[in-house]
Amino acid sequence: MKPTKDLSERTLGWLLLSPVAVLLAIVVLYPVGQLIYSSFFTIRLTEPWLGTPFVGLENYARAWDDERFWGALQNTVLFIVVTVPGSLAVGLGLALLANMPFKRKWPVRLALLLPWALPLVFAGLIFRWFFDYKLGFFNDILMKIGIAPQAWLTDPVLAKIAICFTIIWKSSSFMALVLLAGLQAIPKSLYEAAEVDGASKWLQFKEITIPMLMPAIFVALIFRTITAIQTFDIPYAMTGGGPGDSTETLAMYIHKNTLDFLDFGYGSALATIMFVVSIIATSGYLRYTQRSAGRD
Amino acid sequence: MNIKKLVLAATLASIAAGTAWSQTTLRIFTGGQQRPDVMRKIADEYEKRTPGVKIAVEVGGATSDAQQQYLNTVLTSKDSVLDVVLIDVIRPAQWAAAGWAEPLDAYLGADRQKVLSQYMKAYVDANVVNGKVISLPYFADAQFLYYRKDLLEKYKRSAPKTWDDLMETAQIIMQGEKNQNLRGFETAGAPIEGTVCTYLVPLWGEGSDITKNGKLNLDTPEARAPFQLMGRLKQSGVLSPNVGEIATDRIRINMQAGNLIFAQTWGYVWNRSQNDADSQVKGKIGVAVLPSSKTGKGATCIGGWQLAVSAFSKNKAEAAKFVRYLSSPEVSKMQAIAASHLPVFPSVYKDKEVLAANPWFEFAGPIVETAKARPVTPRYQEVSDTIRSNMNAYLSGTKTTDVALGDMQKRLSPVFK
Incomplete structure (x- = not known):
């Protein structure tokens, strides 16, 4: 290959990419830059005379001393640690179920799609009623089997359980969709060969399904982890962060500082911290995908 | 002939365009709970009287918090889309500080004193910030003690004057009725604005307040009283164990279903509980001033909605004229009859037609006159958030009085320094 041709191809490549690069610069780089910049200033719209x-x-020092920030961070980490593996496990189960040879595939697929298609805040509102003390579905079941009704959303431990349950319900279907696509890409011949060799179903699952599904699992995990870091809608709709601040997430506390308290400087510092946490959490996954891409 | 028609059409079109050109459209923002349908009727009336002005009513947000969140985004970006905004009584100080409201003094001119003297004093205090008229009142509101007249009569009890009285009456009735669904008392406990009043009303009833001479005043025995009171009510079963998830409208629903003996809530409940088709308590509801501790000084939280002209409006003069119309005794009467909105003018409470539509205004008026304002500060949202989340935590049993009060002091001391 001649270097000249290579160069022109590279130029053409850049040219073709440039609209995307410009778009990303406008909608991603500029706001992120502005956010980090704002975090070094006092910007309190409630007291404009402060300048x-x-x-x-x-603002970062203030976050360091802010117990509510640490509490929100702790809740966010808890929701990540519980709901990411939780929705992976449930999602994998649903995907395996949907991959079974049903006569009609569309009702299964539709059932999978529905929770995913529902806006997050609707899911939160629906489950708030399910977990309601007096009128809720869960307390109705408890009372029918002779257990005292529980104050699901006003007890700090039960509220966390209720929120994790709802998040897993809501996000499992997305995991299942990604994993289902991965499952269907596994050649049937592998299972047939394993069958001939006398491998058990469990062995087939462990030695064929899981390794072949790894790339899909990682893609699903990256997306799920990023959305878990940003958890907002479901706890916002279910408990509003209560009781007290015991289910408040980082995203909710940022929202509170900026949109309720109009303290944009402090809110920006908190959002920058969340951005850094996101980068650290996802860089692990990204390194893995880069490595596997290099291997191919 | 064709040319003739064409000329005629062109002339008509240009006249139409000309009138459209000289027409001003004012956009007013109101919340879904503040009866936008009645606002529309009033706006229609104003359009009839004021040629050249069209009113567009924009409705958003079911709660005061949701409305303000939307307004925060519109106003921080200095958007001129809204001309007049209906704001909660807790907001004028914030709006004045942020520079979002156009002060109305210049538009009132020589009439300023005369106009202000017509309103109830509490509403003048709420709308005049540092000597400037930030907004004008649209309708009044306050928290009342709602009680089941029929049940109190059955057990020969009178409307309670003190909290101890309320607890005792509630317990007697609950024991007597043996109805699993019947609770003694309900007030807002979810982390919402109304829960601020759940703390403040008993505090005021002790003769104390959040601040004293502008300084935080929470290291007093009185500041512990609201927690202790709610704790006793909850422990005795008078207050429901799920009070931590009770928001404003749930109180109305429970009262209307006949599941409550007493409730601390806003003025709209009376109308709904007497007129809604599904109400189980028609003709069985009494309204009184909220109880206090033994000092016998009942206090209540002031509510109501104010009209502000946006500082970013392009039609401020027309907007101010519209606000003056909306904040007139005439419109106050229209609202009282059509929506049972409490008037901001003492004179309207005495109007025969108003009283015929709302017999309870007779005793509601004096209660509104004694209503107190929540702390006035540009950082009110932080104050509100601190009080409501600590009260909510206490009611849910996750914080003790000491912890809740300590956390409140920690977060509020930088605000009232």
Whole structure:
């Protein structure tokens, strides 16, 4: 290959990519840059006479001493640690179920799609009623089997369980869709060969399904982890962060500081921290996918 | 002939365009709970009287918090889309500080004193910030004690004057009725704005307040009283174990279903409980001033909605004229009859037609006159958030009085420094 041709191809490549690059710069790089920049200033719209002085790392120092921030971070981590593996396990189960040779595939697929298609805040509102103390579905069942009704959404431990349950219900279907696509890409001949060799179903699952599904699992995990870090809608609709602040997530606390308290400087610092957490959490996955891409 | 028609059409079109050009459209923002249908009727009336002005009513947000969140995004971006905004009584100080409201003094001119003197004093205090008229009142509101007249009569009890009285009466009736669904008392406990009043009303009833001479005043025995009171009510079963998830409208629903003896809530409940088809308590509801501790000084939380002209409006003069119309005794009367909105003018409470539609205004009026304002500060949202989330945590049993009060002091001391 001649280097000249290579160069022109590279130029053409850049040219073709440039609209996307410009678009990304406008909608991603600029806002992120603006966010980080704002985090070094005092910007309190409730007290405009303070002006917008540069305060260096003061907003970050404030976060360090802010118990509510640490509480929100802790809740966010808890929701990630519980709901990411939780929805992977449930999603995998649903995907395996949907991959079975049903006569009619569409009702199964539709059932899979529905929770995913539902807006997050609707899911939160629906489950708030399910978990309601007086009128709720769950307490109705408890009472029918002779157990005292529980204050699901006003007890800090039960509220966390209720929220995790709802998040897993809501996000499993997305996991299942991604994993189902992965499952269907596995050649049937592999299972047939294993069958001939006398491998048990469990062995087939462990030695064929799981390894072949790994790329799909990682894609699903990356997406799920990012959305888990940003958890907002479901706890917002179900408990509003209560009781007290015991189910408040980082995203909710950022929303509270910016849109309720109009403290954009501090809110920006918190959002920058969340951005860094997202990058760290996903870089592990990204390194894996890069490595596997290199292997191919 | 064709040319003749064409000329005629062109002339007509240009006249139409000309009138459209000289027409001003004012856009007013209101919440879904503040009866936008009645606002529309009033706007129709105004359009009839004021040629050249069209009113567009924009409706958003079912709660005060949801409305303000939307308004925060519109106003921080200095958007001129809204001309007049209906704001909660807790907001004028915030709006004045943020520079979102056009002060109305210049538009009132020589009439300023005369206009202000017509309103109930509490509403003048709420709308005038640092000597400037930030907004004008649209309708009044306050929290009342709603009680089951029929049940109190059956057990020969009178409307309670003190909290102890309320607890005792509730217990007697609950024991007597043996109805599993019947609760003694309900007030807002979810992390919402109304829960601020759940803390403040008993605090005021002790003769104390959040601040004293502008300084935080929570290291007093009185500041513990609201927690202790709610704790006792919950422990005795008078207050439901799920009070931590009770928001404003749930109280109305429970009262209307006949499941409550007492409730602390806003003025709209009376109308709904007497007129809704599914109400189980028609003719069985009494309204009184909220109880206090033994000092016998009942206090209540002021509510109601104010009209502000957006500082970013392009039609401020026309908007101010419209606001003056909306904040007039005439419109107050229309609202009282059509929506049972409590008037902001003492004179309207005495109007025969108004009283015929709302007999309970006779005793509601004096209660509204004594209503107190929640703390006035540009950082009210932080104050509100702190009180409501700590009260909610206490009611849910996750914080003790000491912890809740300590956390409130920690977060509020930078606001009231």
